[in-house]
Amino acid sequence: MTNTSIPTHGSDHVEMATDPAAFAHWPEGMHAEMLEHQDNGVVGSVLVSETDKLRVWHLHIAPGNRCAFHRHVNTYFWSALADGKARGYFSSGEIRDVTHYVGETRHFAYGEMDSMVHSVENIGDTMLSFCTVEFLDGPNTPLSIPNEYRLKV
Template sequence: MSDSNPRAHWPAELQREFEEGRNSGCVGSVLVSETDRVRVWHLLIPPGKRCGFHRHVLTYFWTAHNPGKARGYFEDGRIVDVEHYKGETKHLAFGAGEYMVHAVENIGATDLLFTTVEFLDSANKPLPIPDSVRLKVPQGADIRMAS
């Protein structure tokens, strides 16, 4: 490892995960809705688990559905521990060419559950999303909008 690597103090496995996920646009566990304006994600992280590294390029906000403790790993090598509270909401915006790469680990005793809403009319183009992360609507489910 070069001394210029800001993540050199991370375990080798975590560094490998960073390299594999740093261009991923999967900012949640499942993409539950997508229109021409927004992408809506759910993110569930059980205790002791981590969501993979991913890249935020779109203006977005997230909301925590329950309290919990998380550890964030950031591209610049920072490791930040936070305590989330139910209803906590954070808004982030990225200008043209700006982004953030990170992963989140659940270091608490309860599930972490978030909803993230990305705005597709942001300064950057949305990253591609594989079909494997899109919500699978059960066959025969009524998906009509209520009026």
């Protein structure tokens, strides 16, 4: 007999570490910031389009800056609109440095109760720019977005 109450996570799920020691190598105060913003659904600088099926975001991060921690809960993809270097801080405690190139596109999928909490820092000398598309019809309830992040025309 199979126990169906134990979730089976997809490959893009990132577990949130519960031991504060997992974040000892992070800059001072960043772990507390992550915990404070762990349910933040703002995955970009500005929400440029939204329907009942998807959200389209633009994300721009100047050199030396970092976006707020946020949570992804449903399928999404992003495309890099500029070359750049980034450092990702993940809820598992992992820090990952990557180099992005124009046109680079990554796809992520999450099953029921799956998610990823992270923040992206620009560690290069050029503006980081991405377009992110979130699909809202996945197994998890989309996170709410404050109106101030919606595009003003």
